[in-house]
Structure formats: structure tokens, C-alpha cells
Amino acid sequence: MNREIYLDNSATTRQFDEVTAYMSHIAGNVYGNPSSLHRKGIEAEKHLKKARQAVADSLKVESRDLYFTSGGTEANNLAILGCLEANPRLGRHIITTQVEHPSVLEVFRFLEKKGYKTDFIKVDSFGTIDLDELESKISPETALISIILVNNEIGTVQPVEEIIRIKNSIKRDALIHVDAVQAYCKIPVFPQRAGIDFLSVSSHKIHGPKGVGALYAKRGVKISPVFYGGGQETALRSGTENVPGICGFGMASEMISGSIDENHKKVKTIKEAFIKRLGNLSEDFKMISPGASLPYILNIAFAGLKAEVLLHHLEEFNIFVSTGSACSSRKNTHSHVLKAVKLDSKYIEGAIRFSFSALNSVAEAEETVEALKVIIPKIKIKRGGQAWKK
Ligand SMILES: Cc1ncc(COP(=O)(O)O)c(C=O)c1O
Structure with a gap:
């Protein structure tokens, strides 16, 4: 069986062949x-600039407001830790939701x-944040609200x-960070x-x-680095830049950001056909x-x-999927997202995430659905808890 059906695109996507070729050219x-003063350094700096512009264009921001990181995890950490460190007067209260990514x-x-005083706002059975609870929690002490724009396990889009x-109606100068890793180039x-202060994106989605991502930081909003060194990325993210990675990220963002609507339609058709x-x-x-x-995510619990x-x-059918989130699927615990949406206990062990591209x-x-029809009757747990033999 040579064909592969890769339906784990929320965990990571297959790199575009053009990106692989370009990265190989850059690496070689x-x-x-990019910090060197000679021609080779200037050439690398030029490629970095091009990539920064491509990612900035995809977000409709200025390139000087983007900082490359090692991925979404680092961008999230940098945004949250960095803005609290730089703005101690804003308060010691921070708010997020129960359905965030572990980062x-x-x-x-x-x-x-x-x-810090923390609040994890609850969500309804669709995974949407309870806005009344949010409103009741924001206070003069609130420094930061961090929100996942698209949930990585069930695909819910939050009303940012x-x-x-x-x-803004309660505390205008409280900061907003958005984890847009699963939303970027999909919506x-x-x-x-939108008036967002910090926003995280990642290349491999x-x-x-x-291993490459970026943080957008609104100009004028203070943010401190989380580690110190040679002062790259305007001293917010020291360390020699991952030039091939950043260039690949820039190219991928340019290739895909012009096709958001077209891809959305295509993936919606795929999800609808599945359902x-x-x-x-x-x-x-x-x-x-x-x-x-x-439409990129379909989580079904059997x-x-x-x-x-x-x-x-x-x-075995060469079909690749995830159980819940790939990041937590190796830990033997129930998904915090499925718990937060109060999924009935009879389903919680059987949740599979199909994620499309x-x-x-x-x-x-x-x-894939035909394969499910063959597999499920064979593996269903009988009342006594015993699995049927294959
Ligand atoms: C919503 C969300 N945020 C952050 C991350 C972390 O991104 P990265 O893998 O680039 O560190 C992920 C990755 O799965 C994600 O889905």
C-alpha cells in the first residue's frame, strides 16, 4: 500500500516541496x-528581510513589528512572560481559558x-468562552488576557x-495576547x-x-526578552537566526496566505464529505x-x-490521525479540552482528531470513513471490557 492519507495536519503539516528545495539552497x-559585516552576512540578512516581509504581509503588519522565534511555544512564552516582566504596574492578575494549548x-x-492571580475562563459544550464569566473577572488588577483563536483539538474559533x-470597556490598558497558531493562514x-497587542504564529502548521515561528508585538507596548545574548531580533530574541528555517517559513507563508478562501472552501468540502x-x-x-x-479540524468521539x-x-491502512492533541497524546491523561466541554464519559476515551489540509x-x-466502518466493529470494547479479536 503506497498511498498515504495524512489527516494529522493540526499536529504538523507536510512541508511544501518548493519550501524544502529553497531551504536546501539557503542552507548550502x-x-x-546575518550579523556579519561582510558580503556573506549581508546576503543572509537580505534573505531574512525578505522572509520577514512575507510573514508581515500575511498578517498585514509592518515587518519591524515581527520577531522570529523557535515556534509557537516560544512565541507564547515570550509574549506572556515578556509583557508581564516589562509592565509590572499593570497588575498581578492574568486571565486565560480552560482550553488553551499547554504552551x-x-x-x-x-x-x-x-x-500571580490567575483565572481560567470556562467554555460551553462547543468550546466557546463564557463571555459573562470573562466580563465578571476583569478588574483594575488585570494585566493580561491570553486567548487561543482556534482551538487545536476541536477547532472552535473564539470571539476575539x-x-x-x-x-476595553473595563480595563483598556490590560494587554491582549492571541495564540493564533491554528488560525494563521486558515482564516x-x-x-x-483587531487591536491585539501580541500574536503568536508557527511555521510548521x-x-x-x-522549529520556526513569530511573535507580532504592537509597537509602543513594552515587552522584555526571556533570555539574553547577542541582541538579535531587536534584542527581544537573542541567538543567531535560523536562516534556512526562517526563509522556509517566509516562503510557505507567501505560498499559502493568498489562498486562504480557496483552501477554506476546499477543506470545508472535504470535511462535509467526511461527515x-x-x-x-x-x-x-x-x-x-x-x-x-x-473546517480544518473534525474531532469525533466513538x-x-x-x-x-x-x-x-x-x-495499518496508512491513515494518520491523532488522539486529542498531539502534544498531550503521549501523556496518559484525558484531554483538558474534552473535559472542559464536558464530554460524556462514555465518549472521552474514544476521541479521534481528523485534521485536514x-x-x-x-x-x-x-x-477514511470506509476504513472506520471496517475497523470499529472489530475493536469495540465488549461489555465485559474485552476487545474482540481482530
Ligand atoms: C494552538 C497552538 N499553540 C501553540 C502551539 C505550539 O506551536 P509549536 O509547535 O510551533 O511550538 C501549537 C502546536 O500544536 C498549537 O496548536
Whole structure:
């Protein structure tokens, strides 16, 4: 079986071939240090500039307001830790949601230990933040609100504009950080226009290389580095730049940012075809991704089976998916997102995330559902808890 059906695009995407070729050219030829004063350095600096402009254009921001990082995790950490460090007078209270990525949740837990008051706002069964609770929590002590724009496990899109409006009506100078890693280049994300102070993006979710990301920081809003060194990235993120990675990121963002609507339509057709074919599946399952969620993610929980077992059976068909979030799937705990949406306990062990990209097809979605129809009856847990033999 040569064909592969890769439906784990929220964990990471397949890098565009053009990006791989370009990165290889940069790594082999443009190897100067962008800080060096000679020709090789200037050449590398020129390529960095081009990549910075491409990512900035995709976000409709100025390139000098973008800082390259090692990915979404670092951008999230830098935004949260850096803005609190630089703005101590704003207060010691910080707010986020119960459905954040660990690279925000864990920073909040760390800050809690350091004496910050934290609030994790609850969500409804679709994963949407409770705006009344948010409103009731914002106080003169609130320094920062950090929100995930698109949830990585179930695809819920948070009402960021409404969140900013509420924040501004209570404490205008509290800062807003948006984790846009799963939203970037999938829906329009324009932080400057939206009045966002900090916004994190990552390259490997948009068919760029892994280990590269960027933080947008609104000009004039103070932010401190989290580590110190040679002063690269306007001294906010020291360390010799990952030139091939950044160049690959720039190219991927340029290749994909002009096709947001087209890709959205294509992926929506794929998701709809998947759901339609699922309709005649006689199993007990629940679709967790709400109607209003991003078409790129479809989380389905099957009663009476273990997601990990299903994942490995799908793998035998060369179909690749995730159980919940890839970042937490190796930890043997139930997903905090599925707990937050109060998923019934009979489904919680059987949640599988299918995540699409514009490189997928309707035929792949249909083939995956056909595979599910073959696999599920074989692996369903019988009442006594015993799995049927294959
Ligand atoms: C919503 C969200 N934020 C942050 C990250 C971390 O990004 P990176 O893998 O680039 O560190 C991820 C990765 O899965 C994510 O889905």
C-alpha cells in the first residue's frame, strides 16, 4: 500500500516541496551569519528581510513589528512572560481559558506559583468562552488576557473581537495576547486591525519547516526578552537566526496566505464529505467539533472504544490521525479540552482528531470513513471490557 492519507495536519503539516528545495539552497549557499559585516552576512540578512516581509504581509503588519522565534511555544512564552516582566504596574492578575494549548496553560501555572492571580475562563459544550464569566473577572488588577483563536483539538474559533471590546470597556490598558497558531493562514488574522497587542504564529502548521515561528508585538507596548545574548531580533530574541528555517517559513507563508478562501472552501468540502459518509455509520459516536468550528479540524468521539487502538488500526491502512492533541497524546491523561466541554464519559476515551489540509482530497476523506466502518466493529470494547479479536 503506497498511498498515504495524512489527516494529522493540526499536529504538523507536510512541508511544501518548493519550501524544502529553497531551504536546501539557503542552507548550502546562504550560510553567512546575518550579523556579519561582510558580503556573506549581508546576503543572509537580505534573505531574512525578505522572509520577514512575507510573514508581515500575511498578517498585514509592518515587518519591524515581527520577531522570529523557535515556534509557537516560544512565541507564547515570550509574549506572556515578556509583557508581564516589562509592565509590572499593570497588575498581578492574568486571565486565560480552560482550553488553551499547554504552551499557554503551563506558563499560567508557573506564574500562579510566582504569585500571580490567575483565572481560567470556562467554555460551553462547543468550546466557546463564557463571555459573562470573562466580563465578571476583569478588574483594575488585570494585566493580561491570553486567548487561543482556534482551538487545536476541536477547532472552535473564539470571539476575539468581542473579548477585546469587553476588555476595553473595563480595563483598556490590560494587554491582549492571541495564540493564533491554528488560525494563521486558515482564516484572516490581522492583529493590528483587531487591536491585539501580541500574536503568536508557527511555521510548521502552514507547510513550512518545524522549529520556526513569530511573535507580532504592537509597537509602543513594552515587552522584555526571556533570555539574553547577542541582541538579535531587536534584542527581544537573542541567538543567531535560523536562516534556512526562517526563509522556509517566509516562503510557505507567501505560498499559502493568498489562498486562504480557496483552501477554506476546499477543506470545508472535504470535511462535509467526511461527515456525510459518516452519517450511515451505525456506531454510537459524537461529533465534538461544533458547526461553527474551523473546517480544518473534525474531532469525533466513538463510544466504547479506545482512540489509541483506533489510531493504530487506521495506521495499518496508512491513515494518520491523532488522539486529542498531539502534544498531550503521549501523556496518559484525558484531554483538558474534552473535559472542559464536558464530554460524556462514555465518549472521552474514544476521541479521534481528523485534521485536514488543502493537500487532502474528498476521496481520502471517504476512504477514511470506509476504513472506520471496517475497523470499529472489530475493536469495540465488549461489555465485559474485552476487545474482540481482530
Ligand atoms: C494552538 C497552538 N499553540 C501553540 C502551539 C505550539 O506551536 P509549536 O509547535 O510551533 O511550538 C501549537 C502546536 O500544536 C498549537 O496548536
